Amino acid sequence: MIGEPHFLDAACYHAAPGFIDHLKGEIPEPYRTDDDLLTVMGPSVQAYWIRNLWHKPFTAEFGSIKEAAAVLRGMQRNWAAYPVRHARRTTLIAETLPRIPARPKTFPFIVPDAPMGSFTLIDEHTLLASADCSSPWPNGELSFAEDREGPPSRAYRKLWEALVMAGSMPGPGSRCLDAGASPGGWTWALASMGAQVTAVDRAPLDDSVMAMPGVSFMKHNAFTLKPGDLGPFDWLFSDVICYPPALLEWVQLWLESGMARNFICTIKMQGRDWDRGVTERFASIPGSRVIHLWHNKHELTWLLVRDTPNP
């Protein structure tokens, strides 16, 4: 019937940009493919290389653009269009729906609790949509109001995104270890929040970051520093370029020592492939999760955040 949602026993996986082949290796054979959106029948499976997962997808038939917008609007306010087939028509439906703020976000902010739905068109008169998506951002895309002068690299956006997703962050006086810190984007972000940062790298920090209050630098291999040499820390960060098993081994040392409470580490994949086994070992660490952030490239982010969310 026109306008009635028809729920599918399926999930739609929206691939992280550039990583659809990784995603295809993680999920069963798709039932349909809409550019980077893969619909797979049956319950959802764990997939890391996604920007968004559409739970409980449905199709709905409609006559006019207004009718399509009314179907969606009848369910909730926020809908992100993913224009693939009939892209112009998809955009026109989006323009008929309440506007989603597109302005870059100023860090820090709290993840909005209003759900963000997603939709596309599978033909001229049929929506494929989900009101229940894993990402709070439209199509998983997040942009920050950037500081073009302070930080020496743009890597700080990745840390900001991870902290927003964590819902908790260092504050004035928090003790932070930043491993693989050079040239200093993450250290800049942490010191700007008032944290005390021990930055470790084989390469130096940018002078401007070095001079920030609360920053101390050690020129060292982070992995040969033992927790007892440096700890305790409220937050341990790593953006070290290394093989994932080396990072896991080092993280386990810190977990066993009890000398770090919260962890955010990028798992950088080497070569064209990715290390699924090690990724799953990270993900199985109790209380933690592994996600692909919008600002991640060929890497995933492991988060273990034990502090309660910031109010």
Ligand SMILES: C[S@@+](CC[C@H](N)C(=O)[O-])C[C@H]1O[C@@H](n2cnc3c(N)ncnc32)[C@H](O)[C@@H]1O
């Ligand atoms: C992606 S960069 C880090 C960027 C940094 N997070 C920022 O925001 O500017 C990776 C860094 O890891 C460092 N690195 C690689 N192996 C390391 C090791 N064993 N110990 C410490 N640093 C290491 C490199 O020198 C490089 O500066």
